[in-house]
Amino acid sequence: MEVKIKSMKHEDFKDNQYIDKLVEELRASGTNVVVGKLNDLMNWGVSNSLWPFCFGTSCCAIEFMCLGAARYDMARFGFEVARNSPRQADYIMCQGTITYRMAPVLKRLYEQMAEPKYVIACGSCAVSGGPFTKSYCVVKGIDEVVPVDVYIPGCPPRPEAFFYGLMQLQRKIKVQKYFGGVNRKEKLSDELKQLKYCGGQVKKD
């Protein structure tokens, strides 16, 4: 089984090892045909109509607007319906720096989103703090606040990089299991519980 998305060939992705490993793991656990087909149907639907929640705090948001405009036109891949309410969105695209004042807001917005939900860290500020890492009030990567699915580096990333990241997210969704096997929801809320427990002081290993 190869993870296929319509917009880009498998061999064109630079890092196929992780997705191949995920597929292998899935195969090892095994599912029956009916449940497997149901999963495929869900994944087909979810991965092709990803609605972003626009959460632009700085420069990357302008590039995201270019993505929505005519030349890059993300509507071609089903990403176009940018929502302004977290309750209507599938994934949160964090474009820009998150400061200490903004961090609780980001966490709350994330918790307001409905499952299944994903997070993309866009630009070096969201990935690691970027040029502001040494600042007294900048969060060093949003993974200190919310769990992240895809990282898109760049300052700001080019629209092509945005697409690459978004397609990686599509591939990740394609191997997800809703029925039988590991349930993604359980895993996520565990991480969140841990976050709450320590008052957000969870550091990366």
Add this chain to the structure above:
Amino acid sequence: MADLKDKISALCAQAQFDTEGEFLMVTVDDAQWHALALALKEQLHFDYLTAVVGVDWKESLGCVYYLTNTETQEIIHVKVATTDRENPRLHSVSDVWDVANYQEREVYDFYGIVFINHPDMRRFFLRNDWVGYPLRKDYDESDELNPLRLDDEMNEDYTCKWVEDENGEVKKVEGKLFEDEEYVINVGPQHPSTHGVMRYRVSLDGEMVKKVDVVSGYIHRGIEKLCEGLAYPSTLLYPERMDYMSAHMNRHCLCLCIEKAMGIEVPYRAELIRLMMDELMRLSSHLLSYGCLTMDQGATTAFFYGFRERELIYDIFDRTCGARMSMSYSTIGGVVADVHEDFIKDVRNACDVIEKNLKEYHKLFTGNVIAVGRMKGVGILTKEQAASYAISGPSARAAGLSCDLRKKQPYSLYNEFDFNEVVREEGDSMARYMVRMDEMVESIKILRQACDKLEACEDNEFCAKVPKLIKLPAGHWYQQVEASRGAFGVYIESDGDPKPFQKPYRMHFQTPCFNLVGIVDLTCRDNMIADLITITASIDYVIPDIDR
């Protein structure tokens, strides 16, 4: 300068003067400052408070106030300081210049200087439970004091002010932001029409706005403190990330300020390229503001039109600078590389396309009944208010305040170019929109002239010979340029440290949007809540430029 010095010493006998620097510097004690400020405004017509820079001089804490006379364009700066580090107090001038209200709150936030008689002494950028004052030289940056808190921040319902009575005793007086019966709604920090992470608490009477309380700092990144820890060439990347729609101008300004301090002569070609990049950036910025303003009113098609032309400009940046945004193109002494071979052709093409399409924009949106109804006569700013709130850029010119620094205090090569300053009288949202549209025509005019000049330029040098280690002599400098949204200023103070990799002692960025957010309350009052969206969109601020 000597003439001005005599006039000021007649107003305040105790004032001390320093004529060494670029502008006249006046040093006064805090006791005389408020009276002098009033006299400077009333009698010498210094009606425009350009910048307030808080500085920690180690033995004293204080502010440098940059004042501009809008008639003669004279600039002076006044230094006021206090040696009390435990309870630093200065007198507020927020009753003289309205812009000082937010400026002094910023200084309070960074240095802990309390301003006596200031109406609203709260923090501006940092969380209200923040410990310490980050820009003080003895600030403790440890994570234990200010950890990353994920609990929600409480609303500040109370404010306080320090009032001085007749005997000179200062007392703290608590005040309420909103009365109990007021109906307050919350707009932001995550709201599409605030154009970023800005938060307003709006008090409503029915649909009418009674008061807007601005809660800022959701993207405060501490750039000024970061700059104090970096060598000069490394600080160049930050201005681009403040107002990313004026990236070239902001970086240009910092380069100009460092060049001024070091006495570097920039080659003609380099200055010409910089100027062209500035104007391209202005076009790109005004196109974006057109797109956002129209989209906020529901005209999504117009948004696509604006972005279609912006891609042309992005292509030019991409080819010459190697990036679509955050170009990092200007450098100390010139630009990092010469332009792409097709640069002039591309610029000419972009000018033609945009000029042609501007008519289309007007046809599509300007005369539209809904657009006119929502913008005409809404959110009026008068000329006096614009000066008092130190507004610059298109928003001030829409109110009749002629303040284009390209004309008033020409920098770079602007005095060699033939263009008009666009000024309107109405001061409403429509005027602000129209000023931007007309400024695009002027920018195209400048670009065409610059293309001819660049073609004729035989000089190949695009960067001056600059020492490998950038060292500034002791002193302080202030430089302004006209960015897309108004006057962008850089203040550099250097201690003349002889060590290699010299770091600035203090670097302050006076951003136009910081002042623009000050008029949100003023312009939105007694308008409908729905007009808040068009007014803020027509003011066209960029949030990271406010918060820095």
